[in-house]
Amino acid sequence: MDSWLETLFVKTPxxxxxxxxxxARMGVKYTQPDMEKLKKGRAQYxxxxxxxxxxxxxIAIHYQTIAKANNYWKx
Amino acid sequence: MDSWLETLFVKTPxxxxxxxxxxARMGVKYTQPDMEKLKKGRAQYxxxxxxxxxxxxxIAIHYQTIAKANNYWKx
Amino acid sequence: MDSWLETLFVKTPxxxxxxxxxxARMGVKYTQPDMEKLKKGRAQYxxxxxxxxxxxxxIAIHYQTIAKANNYWKx
Amino acid sequence: MDSWLETLFVKTPxxxxxxxxxxARMGVKYTQPDMEKLKKGRAQYxxxxxxxxxxxxxIAIHYQTIAKANNYWKx
Amino acid sequence: MDSWLETLFVKTPxxxxxxxxxxARMGVKYTQPDMEKLKKGRAQYxxxxxxxxxxxxxIAIHYQTIAKANNYWKx
Amino acid sequence: MDSWLETLFVKTPxxxxxxxxxxARMGVKYTQPDMEKLKKGRAQYxxxxxxxxxxxxxIAIHYQTIAKANNYWKx
Numbered sequence: 001m002d003s004w005l006e007t008l009f010v011k012t013p014x015x016x017x018x019x020x021x022x023x024a025r026m027g028v029k030y031t032q033p034d035m036e037k038l039k040k041g042r043a044q045y046x047x048x049x050x051x052x053x054x055x056x057x058x059i060a061i062h063y064q065t066i067a068k069a070n071n072y073w074k075x
Numbered sequence: 076m077d078s079w080l081e082t083l084f085v086k087t088p089x090x091x092x093x094x095x096x097x098x099a100r101m102g103v104k105y106t107q108p109d110m111e112k113l114k115k116g117r118a119q120y121x122x123x124x125x126x127x128x129x130x131x132x133x134i135a136i137h138y139q140t141i142a143k144a145n146n147y148w149k150x
Numbered sequence: 151m152d153s154w155l156e157t158l159f160v161k162t163p164x165x166x167x168x169x170x171x172x173x174a175r176m177g178v179k180y181t182q183p184d185m186e187k188l189k190k191g192r193a194q195y196x197x198x199x200x201x202x203x204x205x206x207x208x209i210a211i212h213y214q215t216i217a218k219a220n221n222y223w224k225x
Numbered sequence: 226m227d228s229w230l231e232t233l234f235v236k237t238p239x240x241x242x243x244x245x246x247x248x249a250r251m252g253v254k255y256t257q258p259d260m261e262k263l264k265k266g267r268a269q270y271x272x273x274x275x276x277x278x279x280x281x282x283x284i285a286i287h288y289q290t291i292a293k294a295n296n297y298w299k300x
Numbered sequence: 301m302d303s304w305l306e307t308l309f310v311k312t313p314x315x316x317x318x319x320x321x322x323x324a325r326m327g328v329k330y331t332q333p334d335m336e337k338l339k340k341g342r343a344q345y346x347x348x349x350x351x352x353x354x355x356x357x358x359i360a361i362h363y364q365t366i367a368k369a370n371n372y373w374k375x
Numbered sequence: 376m377d378s379w380l381e382t383l384f385v386k387t388p389x390x391x392x393x394x395x396x397x398x399a400r401m402g403v404k405y406t407q408p409d410m411e412k413l414k415k416g417r418a419q420y421x422x423x424x425x426x427x428x429x430x431x432x433x434i435a436i437h438y439q440t441i442a443k444a445n446n447y448w449k450x
Contacts, residue, residue, distance in 0.1 A: 001393075003389060004389065005387075005388045005389040005392060006387070006388065006389070007388060007448070008388050008442065008447050008448065009447075012080075012081070013080045013081065013082060013083050014078060014079065014080040014081070017080060017098070017101065018076075018105075021102075021105050021106075023392070023435065023438070024431055024435065025431075026392065027396075027430065027431030027432075027434040027435060028427045028428065028430070028431045030393075030396050030434070031396075031421075031427050031430040031431065031434075032421055032422065032427055034421075034422075037421060037422035038422070038427075040422055041422045041423055041424040041427060042424055044424060045424035045425070046106075046107055046109075046112060047107065047109075047112040047113070047115055047116045048116055048424075049116040049117055049119060049120035049123075049126050050120070050125070050126060050129065050425070051424050051425060051428065052103045052106050052107050052113075052116060053103065053126065053129040053130055053133060054129070054425065054428040054429070054432070055102065055103070055106040055428055056099055056100075056102030056103045056106065056133045057102075057129070057132065057133045057136065057432065058428060058431045058432045058435050059102040059105070059106075060098065060099065060102060060133050060136035060137050060140075061136060061432065061435035061436060061439065062435050062438070063098070063137070063140060064136065064139060064140045064439060065435075065438060065439045065442050065443075065447075067083065067140050067144065068140075068143075068443075068447070069442065069447035069449075072083050072084075072140075072143070072144035073082070073083065074144075087155075087156070088155045088156065088157060088158050089153060089154065089155040089156070092155060092173070092176065093151075093180075096177075096180050096181075121181075121182055121184075121187060122182065122184075122187040122188070122190055122191045123191055124191040124192055124194060124195035124198075124201050125195070125200070125201060125204065127178045127181050127182050127188075127191060128178065128201065128204040128205055128208060129204070130177065130178070130181040131174055131175075131177030131178045131181065131208045132177075132204070132207065132208045132211065134177040134180070134181075135173065135174065135177060135208050135211035135212050135215075136211060138173070138212070138215060139211065139214060139215045142158065142215050142219065143215075143218075147158050147159075147215075147218070147219035148157070148158065149219075162230075162231070163230045163231065163232060163233050164228060164229065164230040164231070167230060167248070167251065168226075168255075171252075171255050171256075196256075196257055196259075196262060197257065197259075197262035197263070197265055197266045198266055199266040199267055199269060199270035199273075199276050200270070200275070200276060200279065202253045202256050202257050202263070202266060203253065203276065203279040203280055203283060204279070205252065205253070205256040206249055206250075206252030206253045206256065206283045207252075207279070207282065207283045207286065209252040209255070209256075210248065210249065210252060210283050210286035210287050210290075211286060213248070213287065213290060214286065214289060214290045217233065217290050217294065218290075218293075222233050222234075222290075222293070222294035223232070223233065224294075237305075237306070238305045238306065238307060238308050239303060239304065239305040239306070242305060242323070242326065243301075243330075246327075246330050246331075271331075271332055271334075271337060272332065272334075272337035272338070272340055272341045273341055274341040274342055274344060274345035274348075274351050275345070275350070275351060275354065277328045277331050277332055277338075277341060278328065278351065278354040278355055278358060279354070280327065280328070280331040281324055281325075281327030281328045281331065281358045282327075282354070282357065282358045282361065284327040284330070284331075285323065285324065285327060285358050285361035285362050285365075286361060288323070288362070288365060289361065289364060289365050292308065292365050292369065293365075293368075297308050297309075297365075297368070297369035298307070298308065299369075312380075312381070313380045313381065313382060313383050314376075314378060314379065314380040314381070317380060317398070317401065318376075318405075321402075321405050321406075346406075346407055346409075346412060347407065347409075347412035347413070347415055347416045348416055349416040349417055349419060349420035349423075349426050350420070350425070350426060350429065352403045352406050352407050352413075352416060353403065353426065353429040353430055353433060354429070355402065355403070355406040356399055356400075356402030356403045356406065356433045357402075357429070357432065357433045357436065359402040359405070359406075360398065360399065360402060360433050360436035360437050360440075361436060363398070363437070363440060364436065364439060364440050367383065367440050367444065368440075368443075372383050372384075372440075372443070372444035373382070373383065374444075
C-alpha cells in the first residue's frame with residue numbers, strides 16, 4: 001500500500017483524534033480492500049447504533065496510542 | 076470540523092469523565108455525521124442494555140486516556 | 151449533573167473495585183438519563199450472561215484506571 | 226459486601242491469573258447479585274463459545290492490571 | 301488446578317505470542333472446565349468469523365501484557 | 376509453527392500498522408489453522424461491517440503494543 005502514515009505526532013488533541021479516526025478506517029480498509037464491498041457494508045450499518053458505538057471504540061483505542069505518543073500535548 | 080477539543084486537561088475527575096463522554100460521542104459523530112440518521116439509530120437503541128453497556132465501555136477507554144493525561148488529579 | 155466523583159483515590163483494592171462499578175454505571179446513566187427507560191432495559195437483560203459479561207468488562211477497564219491511580223495500593 | 230479483595234499482590238503468575246478470574250466473576254456478581262438469576266443465565270450460555278471468549282477477555286483485562294501490580298513477577 | 305504458568309518471560313516475540321494464546325485458552329477453560337461442553341461450543345463456532353476475531357482480540361490483550369513483561373524483547 | 380515473528384521493531388509507523396495487521400491475522404490462524412474453514416468464514420463476513428470493525432479493533436490493540444515497543448518512532 002502507498003505511504004499514508006508518516007508520523008504519529010500531531011499538533012493538537014483534536015488533530016490526534018482525527019488521526020485516530022484515520023487509523024480506525026485504515027484497519028477496516030486493509031481487512032477489506034474492495035471498495036465496493038466496503039461501501040455496501042457501510043451503507044447497511046451506517047445508522048445502526050451498535051456499529052457506530054463499535055467504530056467509536058476503535059477510535060478510542062487508537063486515541064490512547066496517539067495521545068500517549070504526543071505526551072498528551074503537554075506544553 | 077470546527078474546533079471542539081482544545082485540551083485534555085481538566086480540573087476534576089468528574090470533568091474528566093464528562094470529557095470522556097464527549098470524546099465517545101464525537102467518535103460516533105465523525106463516523107455518521109448525518110444527524111438525522113444518528114438520531115434514528117439512537118432512538119432505536121436508547122433503552123437497549125447492550126447498547127448502553129457498549130457506550131459505557133467507550134467512555135471507560137477514553138477515561139483511561141484522560142485520567143492518565145491529568146496524572147489522576149493528584150494534587 | 152451534580153457532583154458525584156471527587157477523587158479516584160480510595161483506601162483499599164476492594165474500594166477501588168466498587169468505584170469502578172460506580173463509573174461503569176455512571177457511563178450508562180449519562181448515556182440514558184431517563185431512569186424509566188434505564189430500568190426497563192436492565193430488567194430485560196439482568197439475567198442475560200452476555201450482558202453480565204459486558205458489564206464486567208467495563209468494570210475491568212475502569213479498574214485498570216483506578217488501580218493505577220492508587221499505585222496498586224502498594225504500602 | 227463483605228471483604229473479598231484485600232490485596233492485588235500474589236506470589237506467582239498463575240495465582241495472578243486466578244485472581245483475575247475472581248475479579249471477572251465479582252464484576253458479574255455485583256451487577257446481578259441474585260444468585261438464582263445468575264445461575265440461570267450461566268446455564269444457558271456455559272457452552273456458548275461467544276460467551277466463553279467474552280469471559281476470557283474480561284480475565285485478560287484484569288490480568289493486565291494484576292500482572293503490572295506485581296511487576297510481572299520479576300525476581 | 302495444576303501448575304501451568306510458571307513465568308511470563310519467554311525468549312522471543314513469537315514465543316510470547318504463543319504464550320498469549322495459551323492464556324486466552326486457559327481463560328476459556330477456567331470458565332468452562334467441562335471438556336465435552338467446551339468441544340461442543342468450539343465445534344459450532346470454529347469457522348465463524350466473529351468468533352475467530354473475538355479469539356484474536358483476547359490474544360491481543362494478553363500479548364500486550366506479555367510483551368511489556370519482556371520489555372518488548374529489547375536486547 | 377514456523378518462525379514468523381522475529382522482532383517487534385520496525386522502521387516506520389506504517390510498517391508498525393502492517394505488523395499489527397499481521398498479528399491480528401495470526402491470532403485468527405492459530406485459533407483456526409484449517410485454511411479451508413478460515414476462507415469459508417471470511418467469505419461470509421468480508422462485507423459485514425460488524426466484522427470489519429471487530430478486525431479493526433484487534434489491529435488497534437496490537438498497534439498499541441507495537442507503537443510502544445518502538446517508542447512511537449520518536450527520532
